[in-house]
Amino acid sequence: xxxxxxxxxxxxxxxxxxxxxRKRPVVKHVAPPYTLAEIRDLLGITEKDMRAxxxxxxxxxxxPGRKPRVKTAGVKRAVAKVASKLSD
Amino acid sequence: MFLNVxxxxxxxxxxxxxxxxxxxxxxxxxxxxxxxxxARNQQIYSLLAGCGSSIxxxxxxxxxxxxxVPRFNMPFELGIAFALAQKNEHQILVYEERPxxxxxxxDMNGFxxxxxxxxxxxxxxxxxxxxxxxxxxxxxxxxxxxxxRLARVAAKAQRELxxxxxxxxxxxxxxxxxxxxxxxxxxxxx
Numbered sequence: 288x289x290x291x292x293x294x295x296x297x298x299x300x301x302x303x304x305x306x307x308x309r310k311r312p313v314v315k316h317v318a319p320p321y322t323l324a325e326i327r328d329l330l331g332i333t334e335k336d337m338r339a340x341x342x343x344x345x346x347x348x349x350x351p352g353r354k355p356r357v358k359t360a361g362v363k364r365a366v367a368k369v370a371s372k373l374s375d
Numbered sequence: 376m377f378l379n380v381x382x383x384x385x386x387x388x389x390x391x392x393x394x395x396x397x398x399x400x401x402x403x404x405x406x407x408x409x410x411x412x413x414a415r416n417q418q419i420y421s422l423l424a425g426c427g428s429s430i431x432x433x434x435x436x437x438x439x440x441x442x443x444v445p446r447f448n449m450p451f452e453l454g455i456a457f458a459l460a461q462k463n464e465h466q467i468l469v470y471e472e473r474p475x476x477x478x479x480x481x482d483m484n485g486f487x488x489x490x491x492x493x494x495x496x497x498x499x500x501x502x503x504x505x506x507x508x509x510x511x512x513x514x515x516x517x518x519x520x521x522x523x524r525l526a527r528v529a530a531k532a533q534r535e536l537x538x539x540x541x542x543x544x545x546x547x548x549x550x551x552x553x554x555x556x557x558x559x560x561x562x563x564x565x
């Protein structure tokens with residue numbers, strides 16, 4: 288995709304640059320169409336690494352629905368005080 | 376896609392965002408963490424030569440360490456990529472935290488860097504500016520959710536391995552593998 292951005296990016300040999308031309312179309316690059324297996328080979332990521340990564344991800348998943356602890360002692364004391372006054 | 380980025384603790388969240396974003400768009404991130412042993416510069420050259428594109432984040436080209444010397448690794452690797460691009464098809468993308476390239480590396484004048492502002496959000500937007508998905512268009516929120524999940528994996532891996540940052544070959548492989556699994560689960564890649 289070619290986009291007009293008003294900026295200039297260097298891409299390729301110096302001779303191809305248009306110095307000072309601020310309206311040069313900028314190409315947004317798309318990753319080469321690698322498969323996951325190719326990427327793993329490229330980076331030397333083994334099946335053992337993938338298993339370890341899955342474990343990291345599993346152990347860092349957010350705990351669902353855990354509510355923050357709210358201190359209620361002060362409220363309970365106030366309620367008790369009001370209740371005792373009302374009963375007097 | 377070769378990632379020429381600073382390996383420091385402050386950059387770690389942006390590194391995670393880059394991996395999550397690029398993998399979601401179908402790219403296979405590679406970096407100098409894969410280079411081991413003595414002939415490190417040779418291996419970096421081979422890695423770069425084997426990639427058709429590279430991202431060079433110059434945001435941490437500052438004085439650092441006990442000697443307070445400039446960090447030359449990122450400009451050095453950008454130089455290698457530039458030389459490669461003279462002979463082969465190699466796409467170079469420069470990322471920066473703020474627009475200061477003309478001051479830090481005026482030889483690259485006429486070359487607009489992608490400014491990310493030093494945030495994960497900024498990095499994800501710049502990744503979406505630079506690349507397009509081969510499948511359906513991805514929304515920033517989708518990349519954000521992958522990044523958040525991957526950040527949790529990075530934090531857990533660091534904790535369990537006693538590391539201060541994710542810049543470790545094993546953790547890098549695990550992050551890339553996790554990002555692929557996430558991207559597949561969400562249907563971003565086949």
